Amino acid sequence: MSTATATAAVTGMTLRDRWRGATIASASLAALLILAMAAYRSMDVGIYDSLPPALRAIIGIPEGADVASLAYSAVFNAYGALTMGGVAIAVGTSLIAGEEGRGTMGVLLANPIGRRRVLAAKAAGLVAIVAATTALLWGAGVLAPVVLDVNVTGLHVGAFSLHFGASALFYGALALAIGAWTGSRGAAAGGATAVMVLGFFGTGLLPLVSGAEDAAQIFPWYYLSGDQPLLTGVSWAHVAVLLGGCVALYLLADLGLARRDLRNRSVGTTLLDRLRTHPVTKRLADRIAGSARVSRIWVKTASEHQVLLVIVVTAMFWMMGVMMGPLFAAIRSLPIDIENALPESLLVFFGGGNLSSPEGYYQVETFGMMTPLAIIVVAVAVGAKALAGEEDARTIALLLANPVPRSRVVLEKMLTMVLYAVVVGAATFAGVSVGSLVGGLGMNLANIAATCLLATLVSLVFGALALLLSAATGLVRIATAVPAGAAVGFHVLNSLGQINGAWWGGLSPFHYYLNSDPLVNGLDVPDALLLAAITVVLLALSVPAFSRRDLRQRQ
């Protein structure tokens, strides 16, 4: 009896710690679904019927697509599945590796409850969270067509939701298993995310290569909608693959956790750390990881986010930059009426543009959403953690015990953020330029540079907002959530404004990013200046915001 109580307590704790983020994510997706359905309702979607199947597969649009299935696919297949996969990975990581990383595993296991039972209880929490969020999204999927009066005859939303939930659970279980074996948060979250993202790209791109169509089946992502559950109902074989995978991963986690020494609270060992202990490389590694890293506040801040930067820069340079060139060259040679492949009102969400030109293609694939997204992620991460992160960790007390004015701390952290945004922008520029060269697309380099500059500037608006909120509140949560929400909101606002030709699209910073068509027309200087001005104002406000308030205290 007492074991059951203990198990329930652990499950309850897991739910209590994690329900908020999951609920916010699924509620946002539900809102996005309704929004998407409302947007598609006002468009002529008949064009999709004439799309070649291969292209439809990449964008995840099933045959015979109508308003509802377009909306469902957009949310469940792409954003939704990535978001919920991310939520599940975050939960799965926190269960074992997170508990060890925080150093709380010892206290937990000091209670009369075994490792196996702790794992079971926590896994139950993961299942409950994924089930609840999936149910919420399913509810929205059922409700939206009723509210908006959209015909959903022949669509299996429930089936799609089941696939969706099973897929998210799989990535959560993967993170849990890696965490249980290694006790490392980085390995758990990084490994599971890598599998998910690789699958996302692989499932989309492999079918384009003739002969490799079936290879996509090696990715768990394939089983989300490989059998088109929205149109054909539950594919039990695919669900079995996903859920069977979850069970296998759980058993693996159980095995791993039982046989290993638990970690004490510890920090990861990087490659540089190893080089520092090796006699041959010690001097140089010490220089880089030691004395150079701590030479200034901004350098140290930069060193803290290097992993994120490396990942984003790699993705932007290779995937979004270099690879898109030859890919476009290949697609252009196919007998597809690419110019009319997608309705303009849908393209607008991805930045708009003429898909048959290299500029238009890059605009839709790389610049419309991915580039600002990538720079915003980096800028907001650095901006939000800049000051609030040190307050959260309470290291701010020692930092400010030095004869350094608060304003200088803000300015140096700001410098890191701007530098990081510029690096991602520059990597995108380099990637796209190389992609254009490799694909023989002959794009104008100055125009690519202009577009990357505008992308950096528009992203810095949100990074600056993050820094300002970080300075004013000292709360990482607020400094992250508000700019992220604002970015999504303004992006939608700009797209809808553009579709409707309405003036209020101009209220969105994104309006000043691509609306002047910089890839074709070059830099629009007033747009650039406006974006820079907004950023400067926000950054300037963050100095007094930080200097004037009481630092937070752990109560």
Added chain:
Amino acid sequence: MTPTSEATSALRTEGLTKHYGEVRALVDLDLDVRPGEVFGFLGPNGAGKTTMIRTVMDEIRATAGTATVLGMDSHRDSVEIRRHIGYLPSDLALYPNLTGRDTLTYFANLRGGVDRDYVRSLAERLDADLDKKVGDLSSGNRQKVGIIQALMSRPELVLMDEPSAGLDPLVQRELQTMMRELANEGRTVFLSSHTLSEVQRVADRVGIIRSGRLIALESVAGLRTKATRRVELDLDGVADPAVLLAVPGTADVTVDGHRVALSYSGRMDTLLAAVTAHHQLLDLSTQEADLEEIFLRFYRGADEARVLS
């Protein structure tokens, strides 16, 4: 503005008050720490010790009143002040990914003018491991890094908030020795603690804070005279209890033949003068004055404290 060597106070607060909404964390605190002393700042958890220090460090701003450090205003001149002081916060947090050495280098870079040999000697004295990442250190070893950081610039004033947390007794002793050395060099140590024995051992004066108010300010020697101790006297005859009770501070007098036992708080010479006026003193035994009792009374209630003073 620079500190004046003739500054009469190392740290001075006047009417220092800090409210968090309804909570009165500090109420009208007047304090004067003299240059060259070790000042013990005592109080139970949540009394306002850390709030006071954070206000002095300009981490938070006073609701009313002022604090001056080495003659400079704690808010207006805060950057200049930080050039001359060292600080060890309570519940120390460091950057887990940096080694101890990286951490000290970082702060030395921000501060400037830190003598590396001195850092080395401090590390040796405290037996600190500076090559490991701070996140992998035990709390005591992490605390050593914090202590070195606070002392490495040879500050004129060191503010230490619970510095002994996590340290083993040997290192605690070494730290206490260091604090006395600093005071002997004319530097000032502001030691916030709830470890009575530590304060008793190193402090010249103590301030006791309770519920945000200063309830006592006294030299350790002065406190000691107020502590009640048990005294036993062997006399050449039988004493008259009334004579002994007439000495202020005596109580519980029992006379057993030539031996007298009593409780006494006050200066020993007063008692001895009263006794030797009537008898020859053959032997005397007394236990060391224990401040713990007196502190506990201060902690428990202001009313009792008032009776004591």
